[in-house]
Amino acid sequence: MFGSITLRWSGWRDDDSGIGEYEYEVFKLRPFGDMLGMRGLSPVPGQTGTVGAAATQASIRLTEPGVYSIVLTVEDGCGPNDGNFVITRRFLIYDDNSTVQADTSGHHPMWAESASNVTGRVWQTNLQDALGNGPQVAVSWPDHFCNQLHKHNKFLNAIEEHPSPILPGYEELIGQPPATRSREAIPNVNTILLFQTDWAVDHQGGRSLSSPPGNWQNVTDMTVKLESHFKRVRCIINPESNEISQLLTCSDVHLAQNERWPLPDQEFTPARDKLSAVWPTLRHGHYRWKVVSDESIQNWAYVASRHALRYSDYDCSAPQVLACGETEENFVNVPGIELLHGRRYHICVHANATVLHFELFDQSLDEVDSCSIGITVDLTPPLPGQVWVNHKDGQFQTSTSEMTVYWNTFRDVEEHGMSSHHSVVHKYEVAVGTSPNGVDVQDFMDVGVTNMATVHGLRLFSGHTYYATVR
Numbered sequence: 001m002f003g004s005i006t007l008r009w010s011g012w013r014d015d016d017s018g019i020g021e022y023e024y025e026v027f028k029l030r031p032f033g034d035m036l037g038m039r040g041l042s043p044v045p046g047q048t049g050t051v052g053a054a055a056t057q058a059s060i061r062l063t064e065p066g067v068y069s070i071v072l073t074v075e076d077g078c079g080p081n082d083g084n085f086v087i088t089r090r091f092l093i094y095d096d097n098s099t100v101q102a103d104t105s106g107h108h109p110m111w112a113e114s115a116s117n118v119t120g121r122v123w124q125t126n127l128q129d130a131l132g133n134g135p136q137v138a139v140s141w142p143d144h145f146c147n148q149l150h151k152h153n154k155f156l157n158a159i160e161e162h163p164s165p166i167l168p169g170y171e172e173l174i175g176q177p178p179a180t181r182s183r184e185a186i187p188n189v190n191t192i193l194l195f196q197t198d199w200a201v202d203h204q205g206g207r208s209l210s211s212p213p214g215n216w217q218n219v220t221d222m223t224v225k226l227e228s229h230f231k232r233v234r235c236i237i238n239p240e241s242n243e244i245s246q247l248l249t250c251s252d253v254h255l256a257q258n259e260r261w262p263l264p265d266q267e268f269t270p271a272r273d274k275l276s277a278v279w280p281t282l283r284h285g286h287y288r289w290k291v292v293s294d295e296s297i298q299n300w301a302y303v304a305s306r307h308a309l310r311y312s313d314y315d316c317s318a319p320q321v322l323a324c325g326e327t328e329e330n331f332v333n334v335p336g337i338e339l340l341h342g343r344r345y346h347i348c349v350h351a352n353a354t355v356l357h358f359e360l361f362d363q364s365l366d367e368v369d370s371c372s373i374g375i376t377v378d379l380t381p382p383l384p385g386q387v388w389v390n391h392k393d394g395q396f397q398t399s400t401s402e403m404t405v406y407w408n409t410f411r412d413v414e415e416h417g418m419s420s421h422h423s424v425v426h427k428y429e430v431a432v433g434t435s436p437n438g439v440d441v442q443d444f445m446d447v448g449v450t451n452m453a454t455v456h457g458l459r460l461f462s463g464h465t466y467y468a469t470v471r
Helices: 148-153 294-299
Strands: 004-008 019-028 030-032 035-037 049-052 057-061 066-076 085-094 137-140 226-228 274-278 287-293 321-327 331-335 344-351 354-357 362-365 368-371 375-377 387-389 403-407 428-433 442-448 452-455 467-470
Touching (some): 403 428
Antiparallel strands (some): 004 057, 030 035, 137 226, 274 331, 287 321, 344 375
16 A cells, blocks of 8 residues: 555664563654754654564554654663653655656756757757767756655755754664665755666657667766767757846856856846846847836836837937947846836847858848846845734634744835736745744744745643744
8 A cells, every 4th residue: 555654673672671662653854944854843643653562563654745754762661651762763755646847937948058059959060070079969958857846845855853862873864765865965956866868860850769769878977968979959949039038146147159048037136236138049149238227218208108118219328228238249247337226127139130141041030129028126125014823913822733823915126016026025934933033933934925824733832922923
């Protein structure tokens, strides 16, 4: 039966009073920051038990994917409950239904990096010869594959110490799957432990390749791109438009020739004096750019509403234009401009129509006259809303194991009306402590974008005062 697990132990003895009993408890670990732990958690209901001295095993049943801590308490014959005891624990990952998924948003694609950008990364003409001279085919897939369940619940992260000290040798501090799941983190690339690759060669543009040939090989260094000996590359890549992406950055950006830009467009920036933008899919070779302030656009009536903002809408001498320039790169960094909190800025690009000449064909490129959707400057944290527990006017509760926290929406730069998003708050975190801003009962936990959260598995004491903190 799925989820049925047998716990086994052996070799325990006590030369004085003998072994009295074994008690086992199962805890489902949860993230605390970048580590997994069991602070304030209760055992999984129905998965605890006590067996006699002659027992060498017990059965449990897990129903939810997760990282579990199995705690075995061995007590001598002076007990029960008040005898001498020792604690040991082991860990396991239980997952009967999650899968590795490929990114479909286009933010983390898989592509032939060495192929020509002007052919959509499909054709490569400068290829390694039979003697090994020249470039290979390079295929890249940064963050393209991921197990979302493992990522969001941090299945592969390191595990905290047990709340009660465990003697050396009674838990596994180091060790890796498949041999064991220890307290140390499991090395991975975006939750992936192993990549395997397969390839083949044909002379029909890949049309004769209907399935992998079965020569799978492990990628020994998962942090580098793969290089293989293909004759021709066929890639399936999500289509992209000729968009200009503005970036949340306070440092310069760079985009090498034929390099694919992996980051999405940004809505907000903490920068005070610099803007950056990229247009990785354009191939015109020469571009004019300008920075336009959104507030000025709203105040000029002659801007027609029949089209989106364009480069040609304003001369470089116009008061709403902060900077102008030219470049042959597919990116621009604009330093030394004064950016105001709450204001939205656009980087606009223009390129003349041109024709690219290839050996077998010519490609016409239309004129480009467009702007980014804009980025809003945000220099302040959100303004906190009112926070209360259970009821706005209540100061007492009867439960000792959970606490429900409510709060009004925190407000930020979107209140200026300069953002296309209804809220810039990406997530809320809730903590519980015995003092204002304290986290000694429950450390900050991510609860997403919401206005309430219930914290379970607490151990609260009657008559004590506790504080909930939202950030």
